[in-house]
Amino acid sequence: MKYIDEYRDASNARRIADEIRRVTTGPHAIMEVCGGQTHAIVKFGIDELLPPAIELIHGPGCPVCVTPVELIDKAIAIARQPDAVFCSFGDMLRVPGSRDDLFRAKASGADVRIVYSPLDALNLAKNNPGKQVVFFAVGFETTAPANALAVFQAHQSNIENFSILCSHVLVPPAMEAILSSPDCRVNGFLAAGHVCTIMGYTEYEPLAKKYNVPIVVTGFEPLDILHGVLLCVRQLEEGRAEVENQYARSVSREGNRHAQRLIETVYQIAPRGWRGIGTIARSGLALRPPFDRYDAERRFDVSEIVAHESEDCISGLVLRGVKKPRECPAFGTRCTPDHPLGAPMVSGEGACAAYYRYKQSEPAVLAGPCA
Numbered sequence: 001m002k003y004i005d006e007y008r009d010a011s012n013a014r015r016i017a018d019e020i021r022r023v024t025t026g027p028h029a030i031m032e033v034c035g036g037q038t039h040a041i042v043k044f045g046i047d048e049l050l051p052p053a054i055e056l057i058h059g060p061g062c063p064v065c066v067t068p069v070e071l072i073d074k075a076i077a078i079a080r081q082p083d084a085v086f087c088s089f090g091d092m093l094r095v096p097g098s099r100d101d102l103f104r105a106k107a108s109g110a111d112v113r114i115v116y117s118p119l120d121a122l123n124l125a126k127n128n129p130g131k132q133v134v135f136f137a138v139g140f141e142t143t144a145p146a147n148a149l150a151v152f153q154a155h156q157s158n159i160e161n162f163s164i165l166c167s168h169v170l171v172p173p174a175m176e177a178i179l180s181s182p183d184c185r186v187n188g189f190l191a192a193g194h195v196c197t198i199m200g201y202t203e204y205e206p207l208a209k210k211y212n213v214p215i216v217v218t219g220f221e222p223l224d225i226l227h228g229v230l231l232c233v234r235q236l237e238e239g240r241a242e243v244e245n246q247y248a249r250s251v252s253r254e255g256n257r258h259a260q261r262l263i264e265t266v267y268q269i270a271p272r273g274w275r276g277i278g279t280i281a282r283s284g285l286a287l288r289p290p291f292d293r294y295d296a297e298r299r300f301d302v303s304e305i306v307a308h309e310s311e312d313c314i315s316g317l318v319l320r321g322v323k324k325p326r327e328c329p330a331f332g333t334r335c336t337p338d339h340p341l342g343a344p345m346v347s348g349e350g351a352c353a354a355y356y357r358y359k360q361s362e363p364a365v366l367a368g369p370c371a
């Protein structure tokens with residue numbers, strides 16, 4: 001696997017882990033923001049390579065997990081409208097709403113379809129003029145440009161039977177919400193490399209300064225994550241709090257200006273509810289005029305829906321890094337991937353799913369010899 005094995009090499013992993021041990025006096029709690037990094041950490045046993053003085057805390061970076069229950073309920077209500085075709089990525093179908101999920105809505109006759117891109121949904125609208133096609137636009141800054149492009153193209157082609165249910169969330173305001181919370185234990189962050197590929201990392205610089213916390217832009221392979229931890233620990237040990245870029249092969253300080261312009265053209269900053277966490281000011285994207293005519297919440301009458309979150313699920317505490325999945329009383333008993341109580345047990349990036357999948361068995365072995 002050219003270009004993958006290099007980042008999973010066991011002897012290099014051991015070398016970086018040794019260096020982390022050498023420089024650590026600690027204790028340090030480092031939060032990885034992205035659920036993709038959480039899965040890599042648990043899958044490859046990276047947390048077990050680190051000295052006890054370093055704790056990795058899992059953050060809120062799973063867009064499926066943070067989509068509020070209310071929007072799942074609205075998605076189900078829209079999917080059940082006559083002539084509606086509701087399109088979504090597969091992960092969202094099994095995320096529990098107040099009473100139902102999209103999968104059960106589909107089983108009971110709603111036209112719910114799994115697509116692989118928002119442009120698939122737009123094409124479906126073009127080919128089915130008698131249907132109202134809705135795309136569930138979920139994700140962080142990473143998916144926003146592609147979803148913005150679909151809306152932009154619909155607007156340019158004057159396609160009237162396409163809309164999006166918008167649930168975009170932004171990473172820096174979530175990090176600030178965590179840092180300003182009284183129960184915050186985070187000393188340093190591994191920022192999500194793919195988000196920074198789009199947005200760059202200038203937004204993180206004021207956060208690092210204001211909260212005196214190092215932020216290391218980090219990739220997703222095991223060596224990326226170990227290297228990110230090393231850079232973060234070095235800063236903590238030296239009393240520095242800067243933004244550093246471990247993922248320079250993909251990320252520049254300014255990011256992708258074309259993608260940013262597309263986001264700015266189609267969306268505006270808005271408050272956004274986060275599942276289990278609550279509303280965070282300026283933490284989401286909403287369609288701006290004239291593109292707001294593609295807002296599914298305006299097109300369908302779903303404003304009266306009142307959601308109820310499961311009282312058994314502590315996903316808010318898990319997503320803020322206050323608790324680990326195993327500390328949830330329902331983990332692995334009343335909550336499993338087959339019968340999830342909360343989104344983190346369903347999503348391919350959810351922390352509870354990662355623990356359920358990998359923490360019950362031996363971690364995957366990094367490539368090459370490892371003592």
Ligand code: SF4
Nearest residue numbers: 313315328335342352
């Ligand atoms: S184990 Fe299940 S119930 Fe507990 S926090 Fe995770 S998703 Fe929620």
